[in-house]
Amino acid sequence: MSQPQPIPGSPAANGATSPSPAGATWITGRVTRDSASDPGEGPDDQGRWPLEPGRYRLVISLACPWAHRANLTRRVLGLDQVISLAVVDPIRDERGWRFWLDPDHRDPVMGIEYLSEAFRATDPDYSGRFTVPTLIDTVTGQVVTNDFPQLSPDLITEWVDYHRPDAPALLPTDPDQRAEHDELAEQITADVNRGVYRVGYAEDQHSYEAAYDRLFGRLDQLSQRLESHRFLFGDTVRDADIRLFTTLVRFDAVYHGLFRCNRHKLSELPVLWNYLRDLYQLPGFGDTVDFDHIKRHYYLTDTDNNPSGIVPKGPDLSGWPSLNG
Ligand SMILES: N[C@@H](CCC(=O)N[C@@H](CS)C(=O)NCC(=O)O)C(=O)O
Numbered sequence: 352m353s354q355p356q357p358i359p360g361s362p363a364a365n366g367a368t369s370p371s372p373a374g375a376t377w378i379t380g381r382v383t384r385d386s387a388s389d390p391g392e393g394p395d396d397q398g399r400w401p402l403e404p405g406r407y408r409l410v411i412s413l414a415c416p417w418a419h420r421a422n423l424t425r426r427v428l429g430l431d432q433v434i435s436l437a438v439v440d441p442i443r444d445e446r447g448w449r450f451w452l453d454p455d456h457r458d459p460v461m462g463i464e465y466l467s468e469a470f471r472a473t474d475p476d477y478s479g480r481f482t483v484p485t486l487i488d489t490v491t492g493q494v495v496t497n498d499f500p501q502l503s504p505d506l507i508t509e510w511v512d513y514h515r516p517d518a519p520a521l522l523p524t525d526p527d528q529r530a531e532h533d534e535l536a537e538q539i540t541a542d543v544n545r546g547v548y549r550v551g552y553a554e555d556q557h558s559y560e561a562a563y564d565r566l567f568g569r570l571d572q573l574s575q576r577l578e579s580h581r582f583l584f585g586d587t588v589r590d591a592d593i594r595l596f597t598t599l600v601r602f603d604a605v606y607h608g609l610f611r612c613n614r615h616k617l618s619e620l621p622v623l624w625n626y627l628r629d630l631y632q633l634p635g636f637g638d639t640v641d642f643d644h645i646k647r648h649y650y651l652t653d654t655d656n657n658p659s660g661i662v663p664k665g666p667d668l669s670g671w672p673s674l675n676g
Pocket of ligand 1: 412414415416417418447480481482483484499
């Protein structure tokens with residue numbers, strides 16, 4: 352691997368960090384069709400890396416809903432043929448995510464043991480968290496981005512030449528439909544994806560109840576919408592469905608118990624439960640879910656909510672549809 356240089360879009364190159372909705376910081380490079388860089392080169396002066404099949408590696412935890420969104424998008428679009436995948440151990444230690452599922456505890460492509468090594472190789476002064484999903488350039492070992500809100504849209508709109516022929520249009524092309532989609536998708540992110548964490552990490556009774564009402568209020572609204580649609584926008588799976596799936600599929604296994612999101616289990620809400628099971632059977636959805644990683648990660652690392660470290664045996668997963676049929 353060549354000597355790392357600060358990359359445009361990284362805190363070192365910008366002299367600034369990019370605030371996330373949660374106040375974290377990001378490395379915000381992008382892989383785009385209009386990068387001025389040639390294949391094999393680093394990013395251009397606007398932080399745009401060249402689009403190259405086989406060059407980039409997506410690092411995820413199978414437990415993490417934000418990483419799940421990126422991986423699900425990759426799989427649904429058929430980009431698993433051109434962007435490789437690295438899966439970290441579901442348990443983080445004080446050095447962060449680690450490649451302990453791999454032989455010799457090292458990612459076989461990048462040769463690193465901890466994800467933080469890639470961040471430090473990119474920017475020794477990086478002050479953010481070492482989060483997944485992270486897209487890494489396998490030529491230099493540098494982090495391209497851990498800015499997950501931009502990563503999925505880029506997989507959809509920039510990698511279009513590498514989508515499988517029958518890939519769904521995850522974002523509408525019509526501007527009005529796109530605006531309507533994005534509004535709902537943002538509500539899902541704010542009230543459902545982040546909503547369960549707002550409930551689970553509430554610090555007092557009042558904020559817990561407010562967060563709980565906001566979450567279930569939004570779920571009720573989505574359930575009503577889905578009474579007359581197969582998916583959120585009719586018969587085509589959209590990015591909004593992917594976002595919703597990543598939280599719903601974890602709901603009964605972790606958020607209902609560990610985070611006290613317990614007005615109902617998902618399996619007690621018939622419209623959402625049928626929708627979830629329908630999505631689960633589509634390519635890229637159920638086959639990117641790993642309940643063992645999900646449960647062990649949340650119950651073993653969230654020691655505030657689960658000081659005993661006991662991982663519950665349930666829920667019974669026998670009701671989930673088979674992925675082979
Ligand atoms: N923090 C981001 C999402 C990405 C994220 O936090 N991923 C988690 C896993 S679900 C992570 O990698 N955390 C590692 C850490 O915070 O050290 C957000 O909430 O906007």
